[in-house]
Amino acid sequence: MRTQRRIVDYSLQRRALLREFYAGRVGTYEVCDASPYLKNAARFHGEPTEVRCPVCRRENVTLVHYIYGDELKQSAGQARKRAELPVLAMTLREFQVYVVEVCRGCDWNHLVEQYVLGRDGLAVEEGGDGAVSASAAAGAAGATKRRHEAGR
Numbered sequence: 001m002r003t004q005r006r007i008v009d010y011s012l013q014r015r016a017l018l019r020e021f022y023a024g025r026v027g028t029y030e031v032c033d034a035s036p037y038l039k040n041a042a043r044f045h046g047e048p049t050e051v052r053c054p055v056c057r058r059e060n061v062t063l064v065h066y067i068y069g070d071e072l073k074q075s076a077g078q079a080r081k082r083a084e085l086p087v088l089a090m091t092l093r094e095f096q097v098y099v100v101e102v103c104r105g106c107d108w109n110h111l112v113e114q115y116v117l118g119r120d121g122l123a124v125e126e127g128g129d130g131a132v133s134a135s136a137a138a139g140a141a142g143a144t145k146r147r148h149e150a151g152r
């Protein structure tokens, strides 16, 4: 998504927890504790994936997108379909998205990532990218020139 920024990836934490689980140091009841609310959200707003549940290995996990932010008012904390997010990102300045994976078979659940969406990201993103590539190009040109001079 174009305005996606400040991405925090939780795959390391997920892997660490699963390692503990496979080693038998963490029980199934500790990792398979999806609440009825989360399961409902997965059922009505979830995005199916091709990723096998790492715990039961019978079902694919479903991704649930939760949105937070002052601009959302009473919608803050609700789950939304992924397809609804780009529309919100164009109408709101800034809101947080938390992506949670859930297995509807065994109730495994874990935070996958969080990020910020919203119109505020557009100007910042475009200006920042331009500045970086311009200075990188200048640096590369300088390096080529110096190499030529050294060769002579």
Ligand SMILES: [Zn+2]
Binding pocket: 053, 054, 055, 056, 057, 058, 059, 103, 104, 105, 106, 107, 108
């Ligand atoms: Zn499962």
